[in-house]
Amino acid sequence: MEPSELKVVRYEVADHVATVTLDRPHRMNAWTGRMHAEHRAALSWADADPDVRAVVVTGAGRAFCAGADATALSGHVEAGGYDPGTPDDMATPGHGVRAEYDHAFAWHYGLRVPVIAAVNGPAAGVGLVLACYCDLRFAAAGAKLTTSAPRLGLPAEYGLSWVLPRLVGIGHAADLLLSSRVVRAEEAATMGLVNRVLPPEEVLPAALSYARTLATEVSPVAVRTAKAQLYADLHGDVGTAVARSEDLLDEMVAGPDFAEGVAAWQGRRTPRFPPDPAR
Structure with missing residues (x-):
């Protein structure tokens, strides 16, 4: 269609x-x-x-x-x-x-x-x-x-x-x-x-x-990730949720969206996040 x-x-x-x-x-x-x-x-x-x-x-x-x-x-x-x-x-x-x-x-x-x-x-x-x-x-x-x-x-x-x-x-x-x-x-x-x-x-x-x-104001990668966590964790247990969030933190802190978010916060400006590479 x-x-x-x-x-x-x-x-x-x-x-x-x-x-x-x-x-x-x-x-x-x-x-x-x-x-x-x-x-x-x-x-x-x-x-x-x-x-x-x-x-x-x-x-x-x-x-x-x-x-x-x-x-x-x-x-x-x-x-x-x-x-x-x-x-x-x-x-x-x-x-x-x-x-x-x-x-x-x-x-x-x-x-x-x-x-x-x-x-x-x-x-x-x-x-x-x-x-x-x-x-x-x-x-x-x-x-x-x-x-x-x-x-x-x-x-x-x-x-x-x-x-x-x-x-x-x-x-x-x-x-x-x-x-x-x-x-x-x-x-x-x-x-x-x-x-x-x-x-x-x-x-x-x-x-x-x-x-x-x-x-415009939040990372599309972070939004996608948080949504995935929200519904996946409804089907799981708290320990798995914590462990998965720690793995994601290690992964995402090295990414460009985190760097841009910190730079925007320090510069007191609106962040300019790139498109989500997964899409």
Whole structure:
């Protein structure tokens, strides 16, 4: 798939930040198989582009993503089974890093760039899944969030039973997964589900500003490394995490980014980090 083939996702790059916009505003950006494929393609381009140092994912119009499209849900009922409606040749961003990441949405953990969700409105079902697999979440004041699944007679989707306890703790995760009640962004922030709550018109600008800070003021190598550590260490033990961090420290202190970071700090100037050679 090429950028010119996108129909339900928009992909733009400016100031070292890729913006991925779910673009079905007339349907509150309800998720379809095509959107799934296009979102994966867009993230694969961002992760492979050395000019991109951070990604922001948002929704067009008044919603982030209202969950699976109702037509698709009805189709599953009629068919008596689940059909994701996705092509066989979808892009595979984040794959090949760890076996456990090579699954739907979990591949976000294998990306080399940080991903920020600008939750500009309702995020339900798979829309909440997408937000949870991003590294940070900025949400519009009053935005409604829900897992949806139990009300539809479905299980926790796409590993939410693993993700949510790590974001909000077991008690809050049980609340959200068992009841599928709607929580607004303000309550979600008290749980730790979202990082910031802002007026709706400020969500995307704030997410882009944060992404530009990551793109210009911190080492892309260090960001890639820290993200890899964060998710790998969730699957391991503290001793391994400490030992690995010591090995990385020995490796990175001899690198050009550390030298530039120290020089910028001593010179009281903005650092000029080179592109990540791994990309």
